[in-house]
Amino acid sequence: MERTLLYEGKAKKVYQVNDRTREIILSYKNDATAFNGEKKSVFPGKGRLNNEISSLIFTKLREKGIKSHFIKQLNKTEQLVYQTEIIPLEVVVRNVAAGSITKRLGMKERTPFNPPIVELFYKNDDLKDPLINDEHAILLTNISLNELKEIKEKALEINETLSEIFQRIGIKLVDFKVEFGRLADGWIVLADEISPDTCRLWDVETMEKLDKDVFRQGTGDLIEVYEEILNRLEEQK
Numbered sequence: 263m264e265r266t267l268l269y270e271g272k273a274k275k276v277y278q279v280n281d282r283t284r285e286i287i288l289s290y291k292n293d294a295t296a297f298n299g300e301k302k303s304v305f306p307g308k309g310r311l312n313n314e315i316s317s318l319i320f321t322k323l324r325e326k327g328i329k330s331h332f333i334k335q336l337n338k339t340e341q342l343v344y345q346t347e348i349i350p351l352e353v354v355v356r357n358v359a360a361g362s363i364t365k366r367l368g369m370k371e372r373t374p375f376n377p378p379i380v381e382l383f384y385k386n387d388d389l390k391d392p393l394i395n396d397e398h399a400i401l402l403t404n405i406s407l408n409e410l411k412e413i414k415e416k417a418l419e420i421n422e423t424l425s426e427i428f429q430r431i432g433i434k435l436v437d438f439k440v441e442f443g444r445l446a447d448g449w450i451v452l453a454d455e456i457s458p459d460t461c462r463l464w465d466v467e468t469m470e471k472l473d474k475d476v477f478r479q480g481t482g483d484l485i486e487v488y489e490e491i492l493n494r495l496e497e498q499k
Contacts, residue, residue, distance in 0.1 A: 272299065273312070273459060284345045284446050285333065288313075288455075296478040298390045303477065310338045311488040312457040317341055318495050319427070319456045326423045328416070330452035331443060346443025346453050349403050350385040353413060355421040356437040360462050361475075366393075372469075378421055380414050385441070409450060413442050420452065428463060431494035433472060436462035458488050 265277035265287060272295045277287040290309035295302050313335065320332035331343040356363060359373035363381075382399050383391045394402070399410055417440055425435045438461040443453035454460070458473040465472060472491055476482035 274455070278345075279342075285342055286345045287336065288341045288343055290316075290339050290341075290455075294459075294474065294477050294484065296474065298387070301478070305484050307485055308488065311485070311492055312455065312459055313339050313341060315488065315492050315495060316455040316457045318492075318499075319424070320452075322427055323420065323423060323452070323456075328420060328423060328452060329449070331445075343453075344445060344451075346445055346451065347404075348385075348441060348443045348453060349405055349413070349450070351399055351403060351405075351413070352383040352385055352391060352439050352441060353417045354381040354383065354437060354439050355379070355417050356381065357421070357425065358434070358436045358462075358464075360436050378418065380417055404444075405450075412450060416442070416450075416452065424456070424461075427495075427498075429466070431498055432466045433491075433494065434464045434466050434469075436464055438462070458491055463491065 265279050267275060268278050268286065269276040272293060273291055275289040275291065277289065279285055279287055290313040292304050292306055292308045293302065294305055294308060317335035320330050323330060324332065331346050333342040333344060336342050356375055356379040358375065359369040360371050363369060364371050382394050384394045384398065384402055385391060396410060399405070400407060420440060424438065428435045438456065440452060440456065441454040442450050444450050461473055462475060463472040464470065471481065472487050474484070476487050477484045
């Protein structure tokens with residue numbers, strides 16, 4: 263399959279394969295970054311794990327009626343997806359206090375949020391992805407107030423479905439980050455990836471962290487943790 267490299271990010275390479283169908287290939291890398299790229303490392307096998315985990319999750323979300331850019335998994339490290347115009351927002355849904363919010367607001371880790379909290383971050387590496395409000399989001403992106411409302415509603419719908427998926431395999435969905443993109447016809451859909459890179463996941467019984475925090479905090483083996491997530495998801499196929 264002929265391809266042209268369009269873009270290389272921290273975790274993936276993006277290839278154009280067909281101008282007429284607006285389909286692209288996401289190729290997952292073995293690189294891991296944290297703290298806005300200040301901490302970096304390479305883990306052989308990480309790209310395969312994130313691709314397979316994300317493919318499984320996107321498939322499960324599609325079965326629940328949640329639309330995304332995902333078409334199919336091509337091989338161990340690549341997905342075929344619809345090309346979208348990415349909206350430069352990171353939408354974070356928090357069910358439990360962890361990570362940056364505990365430092366920002368002085369909250370104790372494991373404080374539950376009911377209802378969940380939705381936060382918006384402006385995707386800009388130079389500015390280190392700052393936290394923004396709704397007015398900022400409309401000013402800085404190409405979305406309307408109604409579209410921002412739609413994005414937040416979709417994020418909460420994804421949260422409900424993801425929480426059920428992970429609960430069935432003994433995992434608590436603490437928080438997660440999603441991105442959205444606009445298709446050629448104007449529809450806004452879920453894009454990017456959903457993996458232990460973009461979610462905080464804790465074992466329900468032990469509260470063991472099963473996500474990229476083991477790399478951020480240097481507390482465990484990233485590959486072993488991601489393998490555990492994939493194995494549990496595959497058991498629920």
